[in-house]
Amino acid sequence: MEIWFQDEARLGQKNGRARLWAKTGTRPRLPADQRYKNAYLFGAICPARGKGAALMMPLANTEAMQMHLNEISRQVARKAHGVILMDRAGWHTTGRLNVPKNITIILLPSRSPELNPVENIWQYLRQNWLSNRVFDTYDAILDAGCTAWNKLISQPAIITSIGMRDWAHIGHT
Numbered sequence: 507m508e509i510w511f512q513d514e515a516r517l518g519q520k521n522g523r524a525r526l527w528a529k530t531g532t533r534p535r536l537p538a539d540q541r542y543k544n545a546y547l548f549g550a551i552c553p554a555r556g557k558g559a560a561l562m563m564p565l566a567n568t569e570a571m572q573m574h575l576n577e578i579s580r581q582v583a584r585k586a587h588g589v590i591l592m593d594r595a596g597w598h599t600t601g602r603l604n605v606p607k608n609i610t611i612i613l614l615p616s617r618s619p620e621l622n623p624v625e626n627i628w629q630y631l632r633q634n635w636l637s638n639r640v641f642d643t644y645d646a647i648l649d650a651g652c653t654a655w656n657k658l659i660s661q662p663a664i665i666t667s668i669g670m671r672d673w674a675h676i677g678h679t
Contacts, residue, residue, distance in 0.1 A: 508582055509674050510552045510559075510609075512574070512592040513624035514566050517636065517651045518544025543644050547651045548574040549624055550581075550590065553669030556662025557581060560655045562648050571597040572604065579606035591674070593622060623669040630668055631658060 548570060549560040559581040563570040575590075582588035588609040592598050594616055605611060619625045635654040641647045658664060 508552050508586050508588045509554065510550050510578060510582075510588050510590045511622050511624045511669060512548075512550040512578070512590050513622055513628070514595070515547045515549065515628040515631075516544050516566075517547055517562075518542065518641070518647055543641075543647060545644070545647050545651060546570065547628075547655065549627060549655065550574070550578045551624060551627060551665050551669045552581075552588070553623065553666050553671075555583070556665045558655070558659040558665060560659075562651050566595070566597060568597045568600050568602050572602075575603065575606060575609065579609050582608050591622065593619070621671075623671060626668050627658065627665075630664070631655070 546563045546566045547560060548563055548566075549558060551558045559574070559578045561570070561574050561577055563573070578588060578590060586608070589612060590609055591612050591614055594613050597603075598611070599613065614621045631654045635657060636650060639650070641650060
């Protein structure tokens with residue numbers, strides 16, 4: 507059995523800012539954008555294996571979620587069964603999803619993002635590769651999201667470090 511955590515993040519031109527070092531008494535200038543183009547990064551991690559599965563999508567909806575479930579299913583180890591913990595977004599709870607046979611969905615309690623380590627993954631991606639930037643085009647948003655995710659999955663120890671939760675893995679073999 508593999509334990510996976512899943513969530514979505516909006517990435518776009520209304521980008522966040524992250525702290526940075528500056529000389530005492532100075533106020534560094536940071537780029538800001540007032541435009542509204544965005545995309546959604548559907549991401550899932552298996553902390554025990556240091557693996558991830560993600561898709562950049564134009565919308566967060568049932569069709570996008572179905573494609574993401576199919577991608578996670580492909581990433582679950584052969585002869586293993588993946589248990590995916592996720593929040594209760596409407597596209598997670600709809601009966602229109604065709605859940606692949608090698609995965610089971612478990613919904614986390616409402617209003618409890620602290621139980622989902624993918625929330626911390628989004629914070630890590632933003633702090634390291636996505637904040638303090640202006641994206642000129644929609645394609646630049648997609649490229650930045652894919653590049654950030656690929657940098658993350660090239661570092662399995664980071665995924666494990668951020669994603670492990672004792673309550674989900676103690677006694678798990």
